[in-house]
Amino acid sequence: MSGQLIIHDLWIGSIVLQVALALALLATRAWRNFPAFAAYIFFCLFEAGITYALFENKKAYFCAFWICEAIGIVLGLAVVREIFTKVFSPHPALRKLATIIFRVAVIALVLLACAVIYVQSASATGLVNAVLLAAEAARLVEVGLIMFLFLSSSVFGLHWRQNVFGIALGLGMFAAVDLITVTLIGHMGSTTQLAFKLVRGISFSTSLLIWLGYLLVPERATSSGELPKKAQLEQWNQAVTELINR
């Protein structure tokens, strides 16, 4: 089977998965809780339809693909914002501090993205390379913000609800792999483009499966069962007392 054929099959497969995810969002009414994520998924479906229809017309396909990619990245950032709100809204004590750090992270990532554009703009000749560079900068901000979300919730010891975690994980995995591909594709020859397209297709399909899985599988109940043994506590206290009296 040729590479082009595999990519085509992956494309069809991802459209089927996107339809399934859209139906799952509607059936579970998750779109009410996650309007930005629902908009992102419906837009991806729309993008897949448009680009599939325009595939034979290379110029129209190029324009449609990159315009849709730009809108997709903006919607992806809206999803990140939505996840941030979902994770921190029940915790007013942490929200204020987290918002400040989030804003600092946004500024730092935008500056890093500007640095990437500035350093690489000299070698990025032609429209395709310029578009790839812009995509790289945008994905960099997206990946950085999702990393911030995971790190900050870990530092603050927050528990993610299953579907919120799934949305962040799927988006993060796809954005990270896409960041690697758009960064490398500009530096490699056209022979490797097929491989990058394949990797991108696989990562997007994997993210769709992650989203479907986390949306449809019911949340597991957690238990705080392990109550301490008194003997352990006494041992610990004795050790500390000895240390203090030493």
Next chain:
Amino acid sequence: MITVIVIALALCAVVLFYMAVRSRRKQAVQSLRPVDLTAFHTLLDRDDELFIKEKLPRSKFVHIKRHRIRVAARYVARIASNASTVLHESERARLSPTPEVASTAEQVMELAGQIRVQCMVAIFKLSLEYAMPSLQLTPAMLVPKYQSLRENVRRLGDLQTQNAVPLANAI
């Protein structure tokens, strides 16, 4: 160079997501560990520290102080972990149809959130003290805040008929 940085960042992100999935699985069974606040308070007692400083030679004092900081840091980590568990447990109570339970759960979550932030500050202060043992940066607010958390969790347990009383006893 910048390309390497970007690729490294993307790879770090992938590793981070993998670790998040792993730690989420581990979180499914959370463990609470008790904190002896009296012992912790004694560890942070500055008069005690001054006494040791006066009585011992500097090298011995530095050694003992660093030892105390290591133990204190373990206490802080334990407090932070318990606060995180309380945050998670209270989230369900916050959605209770009984207004009193919901408002108490909200108070508990607020306190637990504050404690998490203070634990971060405390770890930072302890790290500084570890590097420079002559410094005295007591994480003084942590003990009364944690005591207050315990009381609120106990109150929440009294309001609920479920398992919040053992939770209060466990922390």
